[in-house]
Amino acid sequence: MSVGREFDVVLFGATGFTGSLTAEYLAASAPNACRWALAGRNMTKLEALRTRLAAINPACASLDLLRADVHDPASLRAVAVRSRTVVSTVGPYIHHGEPLVAVCAEEGTDYLDLTGEPEFVDRMYLAHHEKAVQSGARLVHCCGFDSIPADLGAYYTVQQLPEDVPIKVQAFMSASAGFSAGTYHSAITAFSRLRVMASVAARRRRAEDRPGTREVHGIKGLPRHEYGSWVLPAPVIDPQVVLRSARALDRYGPDFSYGHNIAVRRLPTAAAILGGVGAAVLLAQVPPARRWLLARMQSGDGPDEQKRAKAWFRARFVAEGGGREVLTEVSGGDPGYDETAKMLAESALCLAFDDVPKVAGQVTTAVAMGNRLIDRLQRAGITFRVVEDRASVR
Numbered sequence: 280m281s282v283g284r285e286f287d288v289v290l291f292g293a294t295g296f297t298g299s300l301t302a303e304y305l306a307a308s309a310p311n312a313c314r315w316a317l318a319g320r321n322m323t324k325l326e327a328l329r330t331r332l333a334a335i336n337p338a339c340a341s342l343d344l345l346r347a348d349v350h351d352p353a354s355l356r357a358v359a360v361r362s363r364t365v366v367s368t369v370g371p372y373i374h375h376g377e378p379l380v381a382v383c384a385e386e387g388t389d390y391l392d393l394t395g396e397p398e399f400v401d402r403m404y405l406a407h408h409e410k411a412v413q414s415g416a417r418l419v420h421c422c423g424f425d426s427i428p429a430d431l432g433a434y435y436t437v438q439q440l441p442e443d444v445p446i447k448v449q450a451f452m453s454a455s456a457g458f459s460a461g462t463y464h465s466a467i468t469a470f471s472r473l474r475v476m477a478s479v480a481a482r483r484r485r486a487e488d489r490p491g492t493r494e495v496h497g498i499k500g501l502p503r504h505e506y507g508s509w510v511l512p513a514p515v516i517d518p519q520v521v522l523r524s525a526r527a528l529d530r531y532g533p534d535f536s537y538g539h540n541i542a543v544r545r546l547p548t549a550a551a552i553l554g555g556v557g558a559a560v561l562l563a564q565v566p567p568a569r570r571w572l573l574a575r576m577q578s579g580d581g582p583d584e585q586k587r588a589k590a591w592f593r594a595r596f597v598a599e600g601g602g603r604e605v606l607t608e609v610s611g612g613d614p615g616y617d618e619t620a621k622m623l624a625e626s627a628l629c630l631a632f633d634d635v636p637k638v639a640g641q642v643t644t645a646v647a648m649g650n651r652l653i654d655r656l657q658r659a660g661i662t663f664r665v666v667e668d669r670a671s672v673r
Contacts, residue, residue, distance in 0.1 A: 284361055287315060287363050287631040288305070288309075288313060288363070288365075288366060288628070290318065290366045293317040293325065293368070294321060300619075301624050302332055304620045306339050317329065317342055317345070318358050320346065345357070355378055356385075363389060363631055364391065364630050364631045365379065365390050366624075367391070367393075371396065372396050373468060373472070376399055383416055384407040384411040387416050389418075390416065391630070392420050392421075393421070394420050394421060397476055398469065398475060399420075409640070417642055418640065418642070422623045423619035423620075424614040426521070426643075426644075429517035430521055430645050431645055432594045434528075434649060435653060436607045439603075439605045441601030442530065447498075449537075449597045454592040493526075493534070495525045495536075498537060499538075502553070506597070509543050511543070512538075513540055513541045518538070524645035528645065595607070595608050595666070604667070607663070607666060621656070622661075625656055626648065629648045630648065633655075634651070635649070
């Protein structure tokens with residue numbers, strides 16, 4: 280267990296695009312009592328970041344800097360044994376993520392990341408879940424836009440409906456935002472590994488426990504026009520995360536179903552999304568084409584502050600159960616970076632300081648933190664609200 284360690288939070292990969300934003304958020308928002316540090320492989324960059332953070336909060340001038348490299352397991356273990364919670368922003372996680380997960384699982388250190396890579400999450404479950412259960416470590420993936428709005432949004436929505444009844448939830452995600460090289464490279468890498476990803480997912484399904492008498496299942500959708508928008512099924516990790524929360528928590532009812540969708544106003548936009556994703560998937564299968572795609576963005580690239588200031592996201596949840604129908608909404612600013620940095624940092628602070636459920640192993644944000652994290656995010660400016668609540672007309 281991690282009680283009595285030197286640091287409450289260590290941020291690994293702090294000099295990257297999203298890592299820097301997360302560090303800036305912690306500099307501005309972490310409580311004075313929080314003992315946190317920066318970790319990475321380039322000490323010169325870490326020193327430059329610390330200087331920038333000191334301009335936000337003078338106390339950051341004395342932040343500890345820890346050398347850590349994914350190719351040096353001893354350096355990662357040295358970080359894990361000194362910290363209660365380690366946060367990683369080093370992706371693509373399928374290439375760089377496992378060494379840190381492994382030492383955290385072994386040392387009983389809580390671990391969080393931003394991954395949206397299904398194969399990585401499944402591999403970490405198969406390799407390190409049981410070890411983390413034994414050590415008491417909580418391994419919480421997907422602590423950014425992938426997949427907090429979906430996971431906590433569905434959790435929040437379920438709580439607006441009666442208990443112990445069948446519940447159906449459809450999520451509709453809308454956003455206007457740019458993305459960084461890290462996100463782009465992770466997506467292209469995932470597209471190139473679809474067969475492997477399916478195989479690993481099947482291994483996980485065979486290995487993990489299911490909820491017994493309770494039913495939990497996804498809703499497969501087709502492109503359609505609904506609720507005033509063009510609706511597309513979303514090929515992302517979010518629905519997997521929501522369904523894992525539902526299997527773990529009885530509050531989702533005896534029969535829970537969930538559909539996850541992208542919602543756009545204009546048909547040309549919907550067509551462009553379908554065509555763009557389809558083309559990227561095809562090109563990613565061919566090594567020369569994949570290398571060309573990956574070269575379109577370089578490490579460190581991402582939307583500037585002006586573009587991020589104009590970005591937004593909205594997740595709407597249409598749910599029914601127990602004779603009630605509710606429409607809820609989770610919304611905020613720039614989803615990929617400013618709000619993602621906020622979500623990741625608040626998740627770390629929540630695990631480090633809040634009275635959260637006593638769980639261990641690979642768990643979702645809803646299972647690990649639930650309403651405590653929702654409360655934190657609301658105080659930080661992310662909106663969770665009920666738009667409509669009425670008796671079902673069916």
